[in-house]
Amino acid sequence: xxxxxxxxxxxxxxxxxxxxxxxxxxxxxxxxxxxxxxxxxxxxxxxxxxxxxxxxxxxxxxxxxxxxxxxxxxxxxxxxxxxxxxxxxxxxxxxxxxxxxxxxxxxxxxxxxxxxxxxxxxxxxxxxxxxxxxxxxxxxxxxxxxxxxxxxxxxxxxxxxxxxxxxxxxxxxxxxxxxxxxxxxxxxxxxxxxxxxxxxxxxxxxxxxxxxxxxxxxxxxxxxxxxxxxxxxxxxxxxxxxxxxxxxxxxxxxxxxxxxxxxxxxxxxxxxxxxxxxxxxxxxxxxxxxxxxxxxxxxxxxxxxxxxxxxxxxxxxxxxxxxxxxxxxxxxxxxxxxxxxxxxxxxxxxxxxxxxxxxxxxxxxxxxxxxxxxxxxxxxxxxxxxxxxxxxxxxxxxxxxxxxxxxxxxxxxxxxxxxxxxxxxxxxxxxxxxxxxxxxxxxxxxxxxxxxxxxxxxxxxxxxxxxxxxxxx
DNA sequence: ATGTCC
Numbered sequence: 001x002x003x004x005x006x007x008x009x010x011x012x013x014x015x016x017x018x019x020x021x022x023x024x025x026x027x028x029x030x031x032x033x034x035x036x037x038x039x040x041x042x043x044x045x046x047x048x049x050x051x052x053x054x055x056x057x058x059x060x061x062x063x064x065x066x067x068x069x070x071x072x073x074x075x076x077x078x079x080x081x082x083x084x085x086x087x088x089x090x091x092x093x094x095x096x097x098x099x100x101x102x103x104x105x106x107x108x109x110x111x112x113x114x115x116x117x118x119x120x121x122x123x124x125x126x127x128x129x130x131x132x133x134x135x136x137x138x139x140x141x142x143x144x145x146x147x148x149x150x151x152x153x154x155x156x157x158x159x160x161x162x163x164x165x166x167x168x169x170x171x172x173x174x175x176x177x178x179x180x181x182x183x184x185x186x187x188x189x190x191x192x193x194x195x196x197x198x199x200x201x202x203x204x205x206x207x208x209x210x211x212x213x214x215x216x217x218x219x220x221x222x223x224x225x226x227x228x229x230x231x232x233x234x235x236x237x238x239x240x241x242x243x244x245x246x247x248x249x250x251x252x253x254x255x256x257x258x259x260x261x262x263x264x265x266x267x268x269x270x271x272x273x274x275x276x277x278x279x280x281x282x283x284x285x286x287x288x289x290x291x292x293x294x295x296x297x298x299x300x301x302x303x304x305x306x307x308x309x310x311x312x313x314x315x316x317x318x319x320x321x322x323x324x325x326x327x328x329x330x331x332x333x334x335x336x337x338x339x340x341x342x343x344x345x346x347x348x349x350x351x352x353x354x355x356x357x358x359x360x361x362x363x364x365x366x367x368x369x370x371x372x373x374x375x376x377x378x379x380x381x382x383x384x385x386x387x388x389x390x391x392x393x394x395x396x397x398x399x400x401x402x403x404x405x406x407x408x409x410x411x412x413x414x415x416x417x418x419x420x421x422x423x424x425x426x427x428x429x430x431x432x433x434x435x436x437x438x439x440x441x442x443x444x445x446x447x448x449x450x451x452x453x454x455x456x457x458x459x460x461x462x463x464x465x466x467x468x469x470x471x472x473x
Numbered sequence: 474a475t476g477t478c479c
Contacts, residue, residue: 008479023478148474185476225474264475339474 004033004041014046021067024276032060063276078279081109085116088133089387092120092446095397095438096131099124104132106283112139114351117388119358120446121397121438127271127286130357133391135346139289140300142271144341144354148223149267149304150311151258151339151357153368155234155379155457156319156330160251162233165460169424172231173461177426179321180229181221182465185261192220194313201306207269208303215262215310220317224465226395226432227257228373229318231461240454242364242381245332252457253322253330254377255315256370258339259307266307270300292352308337334379336360336367338394346389353389361385361392361451369451370395371440373432373462374421378444379455392450396440405436415469421459428464 006029008022016022025045033041048055048064055065085108090096100122107128108116114135122131127143134144165172181188197219202212222229234252236245259266273296274288290297315335323330341354344362359367363384369392370377384390400408406429414433418425421434444453 011479018479026478146474151474183476184474223474227474258474261475264477268475268478 004029004036004038006030006038006041006045010042011045014042015049016045019067020276021064024067025064028060028064067276079111081106081281081284082111083109085109086113088116088118090118091388091393091450092443095120095443095446096122097124100129100131103127103129107132107134107144107287110136110284110287110289112136112289114349115346115389117391119388119391119393120443121357121393121395123398125356128354128356131393131397132356133353133358133389135344135351135353135389136289137351138292140292140297140304140341140352141287141289141354142267142274142300143286144289144356145267145304146339146356147264147267148258148339149263150308150337152256152311152315152335152337153370154255154312154315154319154335155333155368156253156323157234157245157332157334158251158253158323158326158328159331160326160328162249162251162460165231165233165251166422169461173424173426175322175325176229176231176461176463179318179325180463182224182227182427182463184224186221186223187217188220191216192317194219194317196306196309196313199306199309201302205299205302207266207299208306211262211265215260218260218262219310220314221260222255222257222314222318222465223260226464228462228464229253229255230373230459230463232377232457232459234379234455234457236455240381242366243332243379243454250331253319254368254370254457254459255318257311257314259311260314262310263307266300266303270296270303304341308340311337334366334368344390346386355391357394358391359394359451360390361388362390366454367392367451368457369393369440369444370457372396372434372437373425373428373459373464374417374423374434375437375440377440377457377459378453379457380451381454382451383449385450388447388450392447393443396437396443398436399438400436402431405431405433409433409435411469418469423459424461425469426461426463427466427468428462429466432464
């Protein structure tokens with residue numbers, strides 16, 4: 001069935017005001033008016049504009065009617081922030097820009113906030129800052145999780161002498177190139193398969209059903225931005241009971257990516273719903289929440305968890321393909337989400353903990369904190385410190401904005417840094433150059449009360465979205 | 474982060 005596409009121009013022509021109601025009406029027309037003609041749809045939307053009160057109970061058009069209904073009703077939906085925010089500790093405050101801190105102060109003033117924390121790699125984001133941790137009572141904030149739901153790390157440790165990475169560099173490079181796909185709309189040439197695609201949520205949940213085909217095409221891909229797949233040298237200096245592999249040097253395969261278009265669509269859909277439902281002051285608008293006692297909140301929770309499983313599947317597909325090619329089974333895998341929300345306990349109270357660019361660091365929980373394309377990443381073990389709501393940073397954090405990095409960093413400068421570190425770069429944007437990131441070791445020192453380092457990962461062969469250095473895009 | 478949603 002062909003979808004009916006009404007344009008903003010047409011809506012404004014019949015008298016619709018500028019603002020979010022336009023895109024809302026477009027989406028509703030697309031969803032519900034596929035059996036109507038354009039003229040019929042516009043007629044109905046005009047009726048809603050003229051008499052919004054008559055459509056407040058209409059199951060399809062109520063959201064539009066609510067937006068169009070003047071005065072009194074908006075007040076009903078206005079929610080104010082608390083004067084005094086809940087407390088939150090800041091780790092590595094000297095590394096954190098003002099914008100991120102002030103976003104955290106705003107988040108702490110939400111009436112649903114319980115406790116927060118700000119990680120040493122924090123920077124400004126939409127809604128909650130990247131590196132922000134926020135616990136709520138029983139509410140979920142779509143932009144407290146972020147657009148890339150389930151963005152995560154996955155490390156496979158192989159019992160292969162890492163000297164092989166230099167000696168057979170081209171062989172390992174080819175494994176990455178042949179088994180990964182980067183880029184914004186990237187799809188595999190031959191679609192992958194995974195049990196997650198049979199998850200009943202994909203069939204029972206309206207929004208997820210509409211995203212199933214696209215998700216399947218993108219399964220096993222890595223996306224763009226700071227996402228990567230790389231081989232490196234894993235060094236375990238001391239035996240650790242939790243990590244459970246003997247000290248020594250290993251070959252590691254490390255990946256960083258999320259839930260691709262699937263998670264982005266879920267985040268966009270539910271944050272819009274939340275913003276319609278709860279109008280917050282301008283500085284907090286993107287922090288609109290859904291209660292888990294509401295239908296929409298439950299739906300988001302199901303969708304978020306599916307996106308998390310899907311992101312995990314994308315990593316596993318890559319790792320399994322490469323492991324099979326190497327003819328090896330990993331002796332250990334370490335993995336964690338760092339954009340997600342969890343049901344956890346804080347001071348014995350049930351809370352929803354949002355980590356947007358933060359690594360779970362409960363007692364003895366293993367995780368990965370990556371550095372940059374040349375700097376070490378670390379295998380960490382959480383200390384279960386409630387001062388950070390059981391969290392740690394998810395990386396070194398950017399020192400330079402993407403724009404500034406593109407303007408100031410040269411190809412030759414990057415080439416020299418790669419050469420010095422002995423890293424073979426198979427592709428990346430200049431904005432991912434190591435100089436764009438903070439010093440990971442300084443960031444780790446700022447959180448030594450939050451995690452123990454149990455191993456390190458030194459990148460050797462790195463693939464990100466973009467052309468290889470010295471080649472044309 | 475996402476083939477960027479007015």
